Amino acid sequence: MASQELAQKLQRRLQLEESGAVAEGEAEAVKGAAAAEEVEERSCLTASAGAELSAKLCRRQDINEGAAQPRRAAVFNPYTEFKEFSRRQIKDMERMFRLYDSGRDGYIDLMELKLMMEKLGAPQTHLGLKNMIKEVDEDFDGKLSFREFLLIFHKAAAGELEEDSGLLTLAKLSEIDVSIEGVKGAKNFFEAKAQALSSASKFEAEIKAEQDERKREEEERKHRRAAFRELKSAFTQ
Numbered sequence: 001m002a003s004q005e006l007a008q009k010l011q012r013r014l015q016l017e018e019s020g021a022v023a024e025g026e027a028e029a030v031k032g033a034a035a036a037e038e039v040e041e042r043s044c045l046t047a048s049a050g051a052e053l054s055a056k057l058c059r060r061q062d063i064n065e066g067a068a069q070p071r072r073a074a075v076f077n078p079y080t081e082f083k084e085f086s087r088r089q090i091k092d093m094e095r096m097f098r099l100y101d102s103g104r105d106g107y108i109d110l111m112e113l114k115l116m117m118e119k120l121g122a123p124q125t126h127l128g129l130k131n132m133i134k135e136v137d138e139d140f141d142g143k144l145s146f147r148e149f150l151l152i153f154h155k156a157a158a159g160e161l162e163e164d165s166g167l168l169t170l171a172k173l174s175e176i177d178v179s180i181e182g183v184k185g186a187k188n189f190f191e192a193k194a195q196a197l198s199s200a201s202k203f204e205a206e207i208k209a210e211q212d213e214r215k216r217e218e219e220e221r222k223h224r225r226a227a228f229r230e231l232k233s234a235f236t237q
Helices: 002-065 087-100 110-119 126-136 146-157 166-173 189-196 199-236
Strands: none
Touching (some): 087 110, 126 166
């Protein structure tokens, strides 16, 4: 009896040890699979980071070799970058830009430029429009930002456009007075004005003129309100 009971205990212990070994083996297998997955994930991240770094290095090399232009910030100050233009002229250019930016996305695309040239009375071919954009398209996106639009007038006033350039036609036919006198280094209004006034004093004078204009408009509104009140009180008496 005692020997039978002892045999049962030994068999039970053997079963427990075997089940523990199986569990330990399963745990090791799970750990191994997790480690392999982690290694694979790390290798994928490394490959992705390597590809991104490679792309950045290639673009930097293209910029250094002149095959690509550096990307410019989306926000810029036209008054400090285009000092040859007065504040009023830049605002006129901005109004013209917004007029033809029918998509309201901050760009003039090829179709919007086509409409602009037709309205100005100088329609262009599809290839001509693409060449116009290409002349000032610094970020190679196939459309004109406001800064690139200002470059048209900058190049026109500086005599940097060919006589048969569509951009020169645009600048001449626009209602913005940039005083373009031909091309290739011709003297213009901005050069004469730059010699007469420093850019700082010019902007100060323009800002003061705008402030005076706003004050005058406010005074006129006050007078109109006072006259309306007097007229109203006369009718209510």
